[in-house]
Amino acid sequence: MNTDIQNLEPKSLWSYFANLNAVPRASKKEERVIAFMVEFGNGLGLPTTVDEVGNVLIKKSATAGMENRKTVVLQSHLDMVHQKNNDTEFDFDTQGIEMFIDGDWVKAKGTTLGADNGIGVATIMAILASTDIPHPAIEALFTIDEETGMTGAMGLQPGVLSGDILLNLDTEEDDELDIGCAGGVDVTAKAEYPEEDTPENSVAYTITVKGLKGGHSGMDIHKGLGNANKIMNRLIFNGFDGFGLQVASINGGSLRNAIPRESVAEVIIAGVYDEAFIFDMQQIVREIKEEYAVTEPEMQILFERKEEVPAKVMTPAAQFYLVRALYTAHNGVYKMSAAFDDLVETSNNIAKVRVGNGELQIQCLTRSSVESSKFDLANSLRSAFELMGCEVEFSGSYPGWAPNPNSSILKVMRELYQKINGEEPRVVACHAGLECGILGTHYPEMEMISFGPNIKGAHSPEEKVQISSVQKYWNFVLQTLENIPVK
Structure with missing residues (x-):
């Protein structure tokens, strides 16, 4: 049951993930999830806008004592791949994802789960709604249509963002820091x-x-x-x-x-x-x-x-x-x-x-x-x-995303990961298509890193996300925000 999901730790993240998964959000059919995100941002009293292609931007000021840190763009995509087994009776246009817990994993009943990239979206929502998480000024960017064309990232105009660092929360191995990706x-x-x-x-x-x-x-x-x-x-x-x-x-x-x-x-x-x-x-x-x-x-x-x-x-x-x-x-x-x-x-x-x-x-x-x-x-x-x-x-x-192994945020996150987990992260480029390559063409000076929890079987009904890995990843996100370099 989705109520069981909401009781997992961290509760705020899982609760927002369950709420998000109740909203149909196929690529190129994001009207309902866009409205959902606008209602969320407005409900918090935060500046919330939708650009001409449908990307949602929500801004939040720095917490006390963090005003001198660089502005961070937290970015994830709203759409998910809709796939189901042939023998599964399910209407993606009207039904929310039916989730269940299997040991250390959250899965869906015969359909894709939407952890790609719903966990990233829920992470950002939890941070925006928080009252006790230290963070610098945040620009939360929720793009559309990542899975079938990346038209949201392509349509984002220069000058919309002012952040110095972009954290893309769309990677599927919790020991990786992605600094490059393929184009398509x-x-x-x-x-x-x-x-x-x-x-x-x-x-x-x-x-x-x-x-x-x-x-x-x-x-x-x-x-x-x-x-x-x-x-x-x-x-x-x-x-x-x-x-x-x-x-x-x-x-x-x-x-x-x-x-x-x-x-x-x-x-x-x-x-x-x-x-x-x-x-x-x-x-x-x-x-x-x-x-x-x-x-x-x-x-x-x-x-x-x-x-x-x-x-x-x-x-x-x-x-x-x-x-x-x-x-x-x-x-x-x-x-x-x-x-x-x-x-x-x-x-x-x-x-x-x-x-x-x-x-x-x-x-x-x-x-x-x-x-x-x-x-x-x-x-x-x-x-x-x-x-x-x-x-x-x-x-x-x-386009692909050309790696920058010398970025300042990579140095910060490598050291943090080693301090928290007692081992070095794997700094990699991946063969998936991340939006960082496109966003980098609009904002060439912005430093970018992509990371996330363990997700297996994305784009298939076997998709699952690891509960303990989400806890590990959440802690890493919070530590990263707290250690963003000064301007």
């Missing part, structure tokens, strides 16, 4: 394709790939997780080459920034091949499951015979080019960083595949901390899709 670009391929009448004496099947872990297409891209779109294409490729399988429709994946967990295809084959088709495909299924036995132990690949045969299917020629383009298109890690150990430099996620009624669309998210490498991979994808006759569009490009 959306790659979208579209085409119309010819259909033909389904041949006589055909039999129809629904092929389902499900039970994959999914996850964050940046932070989890190196883990060797299954991509439902690539697995489905492999099945269709083999069925097409071996038995003349033809596609009526494909529906795989949902969001660009989530590794696709599920894909469903409606296909037909000639009835004469029915038994041989199932026999051979089960052998391919066994091979795939063996390959992913460690990383995807819950994977399911199902073939269900359908009574009703679709009226139209993709022509063999069109399907030939589709399955080969999807096979060719790179998915996963493309290049590792030469500047940072164990850091992915460039990657791609084949996030969404839609085929049906003579139209197809393929959506990818390409990430890199090196701008030229980002577009090198994007052009590789473009080439594969253009060769099959698609129109390809690049959109939503945003």
Whole structure:
């Protein structure tokens, strides 16, 4: 129950997190959460504004004795990824997230939890509402649409903020101080394709790939997780080459920034091949499951015979080019960083595949901390899709965040972390897309650090946040605010 969540420590943070999670807040549908934040700021009597794109800014003066410290921007994003399991009955547009406690973790019932970035938002709310937390002057910036385009950060105008230091509370490992991140670009391929009448004496099947872990297409891209779109294409490729399988429709994946967990295809084959088709495909299924036995132990690949045969299917020629383009298109890690150990430099996620009624669309998210490498991979994808006759569009490009290992706030936070925890933090750059890169283009002199508690499985229904880690992180936030350098 969410009331149990509100009794966790620190109570103020968890209480605000529970209140926030009662508000639907999908990317590009943030009207209700914007109103929620405006009501919160006004209720505290703090100066509260909404800019032209929907970002909320709440200001709070320094507490007594802290007036000579540098102004701090506390920043988190309001939107969350809306993902659920296929067998979960849930309406993200009307329902609040249903949370529960499992040992040292807070989880959601069959949906994403919203800890990314709700814990950050709740942290800032608790600080703004406090009467006994020492802090310098604060500019609390709550951005919109971080998950599907970062349009909030992009739309923020120069001159809105006056802070010297920005603390971004959107990192998911509590021993990390992030000082750099990847940029990204959306790659979208579209085409119309010819259909033909389904041949006589055909039999129809629904092929389902499900039970994959999914996850964050940046932070989890190196883990060797299954991509439902690539697995489905492999099945269709083999069925097409071996038995003349033809596609009526494909529906795989949902969001660009989530590794696709599920894909469903409606296909037909000639009835004469029915038994041989199932026999051979089960052998391919066994091979795939063996390959992913460690990383995807819950994977399911199902073939269900359908009574009703679709009226139209993709022509063999069109399907030939589709399955080969999807096979060719790179998915996963493309290049590792030469500047940072164990850091992915460039990657791609084949996030969404839609085929049906003579139209197809393929959506990818390409990430890199090196701008030229980002577009090198994007052009590789473009080439594969253009060769099959698609129109390809690049959109939503945003820059990475160049690390500054010599910033004064990094020195302060490293020393504090070591003093509090008895060990050095890991100073890293990450492969996720943080808003710091975009905000840094508007405010190039502002020092920035990103940090947060342990969150696992972001962007998937497996998302969870660690209770003890939130306590550790909260203490670190308070100590950091108390030790902000003087102006």
